[in-house]
Every structure is written in structure tokens, then in C-alpha cells.
Amino acid sequence: MYDPASGTWTATASLNTGRDLHTATLLPNGKVLVAGGSNGAALASAQLYDPASGTWTATGSLNTARYLYTATLLPNGKVLVAGGDDSNFNASASAELFDPASGTWAATGSLNTARYRHTATLLPNGKVLVAGGGDANGSSIASTELFDPASGTWAATGSLNTGRDSHTATLLPNGKVLVAGGVTNSGTAASAELYDPASRTWAATGSLNTARYTHTASLLPNGKVLVAGGYNGDGGALASAELYDIGLGFVSPDWQPQIATVTRISGSRLTLTGSRFQGVSQASGGNYQDSSTNYPLVQLRNIDNSQVAFVLVDPTAGWSDTSFTSTPVTNFPSGPALVTVFTNGIPSDSKFLTLESLLQLTGSVSRKTHGGAGTFDINLPLSGEPGVECRSGGGNYTEVFTFNNNVVSG
Structure with a gap:
């Protein structure tokens, strides 16, 4: 584990099963979900890392073994896994959802186009944009699609101007998505383009100074995007890095809050x-x-x-x-x-x-049990004019409080 305060690394517990080409997703409860990947063959197993104990435990396995897929934490706390290569080394269109509460996976709507080495980006409207990737024939594709968690379905959206895989996708502060680099059917790409969720279209933007693929892209606090490393067209590892400036066109810092x-x-x-x-x-x-x-x-x-x-x-x-x-x-x-x-x-x-996980009281009632006659609730308002709770006669009373998050021991 890396400690930013000291700038040092320390060893922690090893995975139960060695793997590569998998994903790691930080869950709302603070644990980390690692799923799938490959150890010579596609894996379906998944594990959870607990930072409090520094240990790994097994959790429910994927329904479809896969690697080179994407994993996206949704606003409802579930994790969407989509595409990838399956155990037969074929591009997959299947998708599934992990529920941290039950530790299980459930199938959801399949992609319209099987793909691997694609990207998946959660948009501000709660939908997930999947872009590019490699298809069943090994070609770099331009198609993109949107996953709607409410319906569990995928819908096509505007295609990339250049089909690509092994690229990066970054959600910018203005709500657009920057896709940069990758591998095209013509070779390693330096080109970049922006997706506008409002128009569902892509537009070219400034190209990378160095064509690269399998690089990283990180959104910085100042709104710029840091692209680092990757491979060049000859398969050589790159040490270079560059910054993408969205170019908002204001006087900084004189006008900037x-x-x-x-x-x-x-x-x-x-x-x-x-x-x-x-x-x-x-x-x-x-x-x-x-x-x-x-x-x-x-x-x-x-x-x-x-x-x-x-x-x-x-x-x-x-x-x-x-x-x-x-x-x-x-x-x-x-x-x-x-x-x-x-x-x-x-x-x-x-x-x-x-x-930190925040608890907020969202409802309160007084519940009275009337033996065989059942129960009734008296709502206790949380705002506005205070209510009066009236009780008479015998019986058992219970105060019931409702919170917006799970109550856990601390």
C-alpha cells in the first residue's frame, strides 16, 4: 500500500488467486472488489480487500469468466461489469451487476456489440458510456453505447470519429468525455476526441504530442488531464507524459473563484x-x-x-x-x-x-402494538411544526427511525 503522507510503500496481504487484466473497484463500504482477470485462462472468481484488516476474502463469482473488461461503480452502489474476452478467448457482449449487500452477481442487459479493451465512463446523468474496443474479429471499432441502470438496457449513441481500443476516457469538469490515443486499424493513435452527452456526438480535439496506447489518464484538481506512459507504435514502453488543457477561456486567476x-x-x-x-x-x-x-x-x-x-x-x-x-x-x-x-x-x-459514510435521519414513527389487532404508526415530523404523539391505555410502543445509509458498527 502507498502512503501519500510518507511517500512510502508497505506490503499487504496477497490475493487468494493470482491474476492480471482484471479490475479493482472501491466500494462505498471502503472495501475493494477485484474480479475476473486471467492466469492463463479467464477467471470468474472475485475477492474483497478489507483495508481495516488488510486481508482478502472470497465473494460471489462472476457468471461469465472474463478479462480485459470494464467495471463501473454505479450511483446505487452496485458495480457494472461489461464485455471483455471470455474463457474461449472470444469478445463478450454480456454484462452483469455485483451487489455488495448480498455479495452476488446478476445478469443485466447485454451490449449491442461484443467488445474488449474498451472504456466505460459514468456520466453525470447516471448512465454509463462504453466506447470503442476490439470486436470479435480483432478490429478496432468506433461504436459506442449507453447503459441505463434504471432499465438495465443498452442504447447506441454517436460513434467515435476513429475506431480505437486500448485508449483512455476521462470525464471532464464540463461534463464532456475526453478519449485519447489507443490502437486503431491503422496503428497507434495520437488523435483525441470529445463526447458531448447533450448532443450525443463526438468532435475532434487537440492531438497528443506522442501517439500511445495502454497509457493512463488522470483528471487533476485544476481541470487538466495528465496522460502518462503507455506504449508507442513499436511496442516500446514510454516514459513521456503530457497535459491536456480544456481551455475554458477565462482570465485566471483574476476571474477565477x-x-x-x-x-x-x-x-x-x-x-x-x-x-x-x-x-x-x-x-x-x-x-x-x-x-x-x-x-x-x-x-x-x-x-x-x-x-x-x-x-x-x-x-x-x-x-x-x-x-x-x-x-x-x-x-x-x-x-x-x-x-x-x-x-x-x-x-x-x-x-x-x-x-465519510454519512447517516441522516429521514423518517421517524411511533409504533404501537395492539395484540391480535395488529400495529399502527404515528408519524413524528422531522421539520415544520412539531407533532404531538398521543398515547393512551396499555400496549407496547416502539420508536422507529429511518436513515439514508446503512448503520454499521464503528
Whole structure:
């Protein structure tokens, strides 16, 4: 394990089964799911790593052994596995969902096109964009499709301008997806393109300085993307790295909001301090069509699965040019996250924050048991005018509280 504080590595427990070409997914409960991969043949087994004990335990096996697939943590906490090569070394179209609560896998809708060495990106709307990859004939393909967790189905969307596999896909702060490099049917690619979820189309953007595949791409807090390593057209390992600048076209840092601190208060609310949260102007014409944009939009982005949420201002604490206090953050995964302030459409540099699993009371009732007559509940309001709980006669009473997350021992 790597410790950023000391910059050192320490050994931890070994996997129960050696494997490569697998995936590792951080779950909301803090454990890490490793599934599939290859040890000379495709594997179906899966294991969970517990950071608290530093040990691995077996969990439910995949329905289809596979490697070179994708794994995506969904907003509902389940993990979507799609495509890959199967035990017969054939490209697979099958997909399945892992449920951490039960430790089991269930089949979901199959891809329209079997593929491997593709990418899968969780979009802000909750859908998953699968792009490119290699097909059953070993050709690099341009087709892309969207998975809808609500229906469990896939739908075709706009095709890449250049078919590719072994590329990277990165969700940018503006909601678009950057695809870069990879292998095409003509060789190693330097080209890059952007997917716009609003129009469902791809557009070319600036090319890499060095053509590469099987590289990495990391979104940095300042909104740039770091591309590093990989292989060149001759199969040689690359040491070079380069930065992609989205080029938002504003005067930085003079117009850019700045975050100084981000802290969690009162359980699940966030408070930010900094400057230019109101921007440098209303960014509007000021007439009857006035549409001010200097209200700060505060974005949370989960680092592990790129889930995005915008938090609202607390109506009591309010906001100013130097501070912002949010309403409670709910239905957002725990773990490392980036916080960004947008004012006049201009993003701040992001601040790192670790969100612990947050419990929020969402409902409360008083439950009375009437023997054979059954039970009835008296709702106890959480907001507004206080309610009065009336009790008379004998019987057993139970207070029932409902939280937005699982209650676990700590």
C-alpha cells in the first residue's frame, strides 16, 4: 500500500488467486472488489480487500469468466461489469451487476456489440458510456453505447470519429468525455476526441504530442488531464507524459473563484471559505432579460467513480463572496472527492475532501402494538411544526427511525 503522507510503500496481504487484466473497484463500504482477470485462462472468481484488516476474502463469482473488461461503480452502489474476452478467448457482449449487500452477481442487459479493451465512463446523468474496443474479429471499432441502470438496457449513441481500443476516457469538469490515443486499424493513435452527452456526438480535439496506447489518464484538481506512459507504435514502453488543457477561456486567476478551505459541519453539511464566490460581475446584460450567473454552484465529484452532485446553499447560513454553507449532502458515496465552485461558469481549482459514510435521519414513527389487532404508526415530523404523539391505555410502543445509509458498527 502507498502512503501519500510518507511517500512510502508497505506490503499487504496477497490475493487468494493470482491474476492480471482484471479490475479493482472501491466500494462505498471502503472495501475493494477485484474480479475476473486471467492466469492463463479467464477467471470468474472475485475477492474483497478489507483495508481495516488488510486481508482478502472470497465473494460471489462472476457468471461469465472474463478479462480485459470494464467495471463501473454505479450511483446505487452496485458495480457494472461489461464485455471483455471470455474463457474461449472470444469478445463478450454480456454484462452483469455485483451487489455488495448480498455479495452476488446478476445478469443485466447485454451490449449491442461484443467488445474488449474498451472504456466505460459514468456520466453525470447516471448512465454509463462504453466506447470503442476490439470486436470479435480483432478490429478496432468506433461504436459506442449507453447503459441505463434504471432499465438495465443498452442504447447506441454517436460513434467515435476513429475506431480505437486500448485508449483512455476521462470525464471532464464540463461534463464532456475526453478519449485519447489507443490502437486503431491503422496503428497507434495520437488523435483525441470529445463526447458531448447533450448532443450525443463526438468532435475532434487537440492531438497528443506522442501517439500511445495502454497509457493512463488522470483528471487533476485544476481541470487538466495528465496522460502518462503507455506504449508507442513499436511496442516500446514510454516514459513521456503530457497535459491536456480544456481551455475554458477565462482570465485566471483574476476571474477565477478560489477555495481556501472545505470542512464538514453538523454531520453532513459542507462549509467553504475562499474568494470570488460571487464572481467579478453578474455576467448579464442587466435588462428585463437579466439572468445573473454569479450564484456559486458547488460541485462534488467522487474520485473513484466520477459520480457528480451539485449541493445547494443552506437558506439560513446563506453565502457570500467569501463563504458558502450547503444543505445536507445525501445519496452521495463516501470516500475521496473533489469540491469545485463554479461562478459565472468559471470553475475554481478543486479541493480534495474525504467524505465519510454519512447517516441522516429521514423518517421517524411511533409504533404501537395492539395484540391480535395488529400495529399502527404515528408519524413524528422531522421539520415544520412539531407533532404531538398521543398515547393512551396499555400496549407496547416502539420508536422507529429511518436513515439514508446503512448503520454499521464503528
